[in-house]
Amino acid sequence: MPKITAEEFKFFSDLVKQSSGIALNKGKEYLLESRLSELVKVLGLRSIDELYRKARFNMTPQLKKEIIEAMTTNETYFFRDQHPFNALHKHIIPELIEKNKDKRTMRFWSAACSTGQEPYSIALLILEHFPQLSSWKVEILATDISYKAVKKGQDGRYTQVEANRGLPITLLIKYFKQQGAFWMINEKVKRLVRFKTMNLLGPFTGVGTFDVIFCRYVLIYFDLETKKKILEKLVKVLNPGGYLFLGATETPVGLPPNMKRVMFGRAVCWKKQS
Ligand SMILES: C[S@@+](CC[C@H](N)C(=O)[O-])C[C@H]1O[C@@H](n2cnc3c(N)ncnc32)[C@H](O)[C@@H]1O
DSSP: OOSSOHHHHHHHHHHHHHHHOOOOOTTOHHHHHHHHHHHHHHTTOSOHHHHHHHHHHSOOHHHHHHHHHHHOOOOOOTTTTSHHHHHIIIIIHHHHHHHTTTTOEEEEEEESOTTTHHHHHHHHHHHHHOGGGGGSEEEEEEEESOHHHHHHHHHTEEEHHHHHSSOOHHHHHHHEEEETTEEEEOHHHHTTEEEEEOOTTSOOTTSOOEEEEEEOSSGGGSOHHHHHHHHHHHHHTEEEEEEEEEOTTOOOTTOOTTEEEEEETTEEEEEEOO
16 A cells, blocks of 8 residues: 555655656656655654645745755766766867867866766866866866765765776775775865755856766756756856767757767767857
């Protein structure tokens, strides 16, 4: 017998959609139920019904934040899919070094960075292969709606299992320090990345503009209209000639026509036309 009623499902799925864009369509009752059951335990409540009544009649910003937090999926790992990082290494960063040689700045955005493995992969690639950029102003902005994921990214502290996922052993030894059961990323890498909680549904004011944006494996959670709006906003903050990466399985429905599909080896990305 399901623990969640149709009324509760509607209430929570509407709340999550409005606040984060994450669409929990019919059939996702199980997901909502299992995630909220965890939250019920953490909050010391007795049931989802009790959580529902609290949220419905006595909602606080903190409770709302915890409900959204419970519904985010933070799956990620270092150098995920590999090809985008090969494209950065072999084609895009060399092109940007030439293009930006007068202003000597390069900006990346990992929009939906989860626990930091994606922005740190970019930072590791830069430190490892582009020593000439040490005198440039290089910034990797890393944002996510999940405050817990952002905190973990800021801490740069990973378990052995997390460190084993996608990270070559040579980089682990060179850029991390073992501390008990954890691996801490070193300050040199951390300095390149600026973490911030940010909701992709909100305005992008104040983030500046970017040469490369990674927005991977997050748009899959949104409906078409939300996806289109976010893509439009992303393209606006991309510099002319800049590149956008989506997840390998994601279709760029709703990308403005000034974005041209480009392939570097097996990496697919979109380049903003000047
Ligand atoms: C599956 S992870 C992808 C992480 C990373 N981009 C990668 O490809 O490995 C999806 C992330 O999107 C975040 N997210 C979901 N909705 C969001 C929103 N409205 N604004 C910002 N981040 C969001 C989640 O918190 C989660 O960390």
